[in-house]
Amino acid sequence: MPSPQPPYEQVRREILEQVRTGELTPGDRLPAIRTHAADLGLAPGTVARAYKLLEEGRIIVTRRGAGTTIAPGAVEAAREQAATAERESGGPVDAGLVSLFAGPIATARARGARDVEILASVRAALAGDRDAKSS
Structure with a gap:
């Protein structure tokens, strides 16, 4: 392949x-x-x-x-x-973290957020960007 x-x-x-x-x-x-x-x-x-x-x-x-x-x-x-x-590339996956994030991700998707927006928001949160503009 x-x-x-x-x-x-x-x-x-x-x-x-x-x-x-x-x-x-x-x-x-x-x-x-x-x-x-x-x-x-x-x-x-x-x-x-x-x-x-x-x-x-x-x-x-x-x-x-x-x-x-x-x-x-x-x-x-x-x-x-x-x-x-x-x-x-994501590095090693921690199953505990995956289950921790599953609920909030499902909620964000239910509110109409796209995966790219969710990922950008997670990156902003990791970077400590508390002042990110809300859409």
């Missing part, structure tokens, strides 16, 4: 995971974009997009003439990004 993630995101996450686990370490060189794309059977623009995101995330550094390497401090940055991704 194909991954629901776009190919550039798959490339980004694979490199991120290799850094997080120590398979790639600061100073290690990555293949040139065209080479990496050919190896993966992807368009160069796809790998370029992944590299750009990794560079923005402080995982890699690209220098003209020196190529692309794993950045100093990339391991910690990769761990932080992996933890963020886990939290954003």
